[in-house]
Amino acid sequence: MYNSANVAERQSQAPSLAISTVIFALRTDPSSGASEIWLPLVRRIRQPHLGKWALPGGPLGARESLQDAAARNLRETTALDPTYLEQLYAFGGLDRSATQRLVSIVYWALVRPDQADLARDSENVRWFRASEAVGLAFDHDEIVAYALERLRGKVTYGSVAYHFLGDRFTLAQLRGVYEAVLGKHLDPANFRRQLRSAQDIAATDEVLQGGRNRPPRLYRYTGP
């Protein structure tokens, strides 16, 4: 796969450093009402992997912190400012790139549906269902899988679900987040019971605006 000249060249170079960002949003299918995880990808406009889709990212600027570089990735790809942006993992395997030794520090961001709807596709940026984001450039398939795994772990005990939603949400919307992340149907009555005993969610006096006879109550997140 690599000739010996390439290997020798790789050995002599200091590792290069890049920052990449996995940006997850929840989108609800208007017909089925089911929620799914989506992410934006950027089309490679140079070699290697010309034409393939890749996570947004690039070299770390000399005057940027890691977090600032990740926020820049987010802004350049989606025109959004981060509400949830966290370091995910540093990937530094020897053969991630055929042309250089590359270490990528990967961040992940969660954006809300109302934000994600604002982010339109452009020629070189397109939103994909996470389940369909395969055949990406470099080892980005693996990075997306790792991010989804972390997301599943976080959502089962943490506050991460709330970052997908707005300030106010119904229990059905919150269940939609859990179902999308965990990839399975949850019994509404059981879900409701478990959530009510959780400490970091509180009912408000407000209800969801709409034309229904019994509009559902809105909740808010009260945790850290």
Added chain:
Amino acid sequence: MYNSANVAERQSQAPSLAISTVIFALRTDPSSGASEIWLPLVRRIRQPHLGKWALPGGPLGARESLQDAAARNLRETTALDPTYLEQLYAFGGLDRSATQRLVSIVYWALVRPDQADLARDSENVRWFRASEAVGLAFDHDEIVAYALERLRGKVTYGSVAYHFLGDRFTLAQLRGVYEAVLGKHLDPANFRRQLRSAQDIAATDEVLQGGRNRPPRLYRYTGP
């Protein structure tokens, strides 16, 4: 603090990449019987921060994965092979080093007391109580504090405590790990009750060897 020539120089350089490793071990005070968290530090033998104590680490080798470099840090500092070695966080603030822009990917290792006893101090390596590891080179105070914080978080729900112990341990030894990590006394009876209802610990048929009338039973970890 920095003159403008230094700042200009820093701006023009590509960021350098280093791997550092926080190595935690538990040591039990023979007189009080209390357990404490210790870590080995390396004395700086060149500028900057000449003579200060620092986390073991250095540049990433061209033919090393991140994990291999961290394992090498561990081996060079303690002559130990890792049993628990995990990526902690990448630190990349702008002013971590006055002489260059430096990004450090930090790993953490847990070693068992029987291993840590084998690791003797040498001229440039010394073990410190975590509570007394302050005034370190660069931002290593902050990194140690971050690692301790992560350790506390992990020990309250995860299997991390078991990595401090051998294959077999008494409930009192396990309580010692929790007490050392959380920094507080735990009621033995309550601890015992809670642990017995945990799913990932099982009693063995063995007891602790020693001269006592009622030698305590040995347990083993059965989780992932």
